Amino acid sequence: MFLTRRKHVLHSIHQSFYSNSRTLTISTTHIHLQQPLLQMTLTGFNMKFQNYNELLNECVHKKAFREGQRVHAHMIKTRYLPSVFLRTRLIVLYTKCDSLGDARHVFDEMHERNVVSWTAMISAYSQRGYASQALNLFIQMLRSGTEPNEFTFATVLTSCTSSLGFMLGRQIHSLIIKSNYEDHVFVGSSLLDMYAKDGKIHEAQTVFECLPERDVVSCTAIISGYAQLGLDEEALELFRCLQGEGMQSNYVTYTGVITALSGLAALDLGKQMHNHVLRSEIPSFVVLQNSLIDMYSKCGNLTYSRRIFDTMYERTVISWNAMLVGYSKHGEGREVLELFTLMRKEKKVKPDSVTILAVLSGCSHGGLEDRGLNIFQEMTSGKFGVEPKMEHYGCVVDLLGRSGRVEEALEFIKKMPFEPTAAIWGSLLGACRVHSNVDIGEFAGHQLLEIEPGNAGNYVILSNLYALAGRWEDVRSLRDLMLKKTVTKEPGRSWIELDQVLHTFHASDRSHPRREEIRVKVKELSVGFKEVGYVPDLSCVLHDVDEEQKEKILLGHSEKLALSFGLIATPESVPIRVIKNLRICVDCHNFAKYISKVYGREVSLRDKNRFHRIVGGKCSCGDYW
């Protein structure tokens, strides 16, 4: 009966997706309680149990809160004492109806509890995101002497998401081993997911490999685990491998894979996956569609993102945010504001903290400084119902900095109700580099180096600034300071997708099969560009070497290798799409501009923060990033 119903729902969702219809109605029959409740007062004890049970089941199934409350009230009125079984049903009912207080009340009033009632209450908290309450209750359960079962373990592990939770999670793992539940597939997927969320992907992998049987959920959990940690290629490889072994996939699996493809900006692979989803019987639930919106925007194709957004029959705040963030990263400020206006007009979903963040950064990236500052004003006066957080303040520093109001930005930082973070000082330093304000830049730079002495990128930007002012002595001492602090830098990588294959380059990479061609091309470009005005920005190199060497290092930057390969290997009619894992360096940004000007090729460059669409020697970022 349940299966048929589910099938029917899925079918109608599928239908509505293809017919672009935005409304989906699932009819729920109203539950009439008058008759059964009246009859119950007359029937015997056993009969009452069965009747109550049936009624509660119906209420749980239909999430019928009021009716459930009436059944509960009837028990109290007729002085019927429900068993542990029925009380647990009530906990489940109230949890489903989003009434945790009522659920807890039933739980507290229980004279005796068993593993099921404990688990139901723990699950209530973890489902609603009250992780610490769930963990507390689990500990209370252990103290009460109730042995957890596989349901309890699978449930409680989902609440192990904070640093305290991860610690507890490890202890729970040993408890699982002791109680012989480690082979259980539900427990295992919950466990491996916890490890993945703690960044311990090897532990997660071990748990996964030790499972005697695998199913969709455990496979999805491990694939998504890789994707969430940014190990996108590994996620993709594992997906292919497990698929080869006959793994079943569902819409959650595809969501995980699409997230990995977003990270890689693999447009062709992404399209292929999307097609696969459309062709197969996989229903496109909101979460999957959200991941598609994000994937297309991160692959540089906002038109497709919008197409999906427009045809969704239901949108959550995440759908709106994904679309807004997409426009923002592409520097489409007007689109951001238009969509935000539409969102507020529709009133179906309320903006959240991420929404405002997207709007503010959209104004900044889109060069709409004053509009952005206005929106922040409105935010602080409570207009959107969202409290400003550190990130929002960071956007304001960005907005002021972009307008060249560097002094004001510094004053703003001093007056913030938060301790400034590295991101805030970094943003101010970046503004000072663009607007050549050495004094404030130096101050911001030193604050930044104090908080984040290990980040090599910070030294480079400050060095850019000193070089701009001709303060070579300071450039040198900065380099010495960097050596002293033994800075390690996340290795820069750039890649380009060609016929569904990703070609990745590291700095001075010599591993590509066409390395010789690429080397010659980079050199040729550099020589050619110099004739039309390109001057290598040596301040982007902090090594203690002579100028010739510095230039050589610059030419080895991964962005230049990928760009040159793109120039060789892609047809003239298409834009060169390069993705960089870090912020793009000033010199490579300039180099890309020359490619666009001299070769008449559009360059689309995605770096850590945003898209740079470079046409005819001009970049959509307005040289501010």
Next chain:
DNA sequence: GTAGGGTTAG
């Protein structure tokens, strides 16, 4: 009767 995996931002 109680259970596991999923989307935006940083």
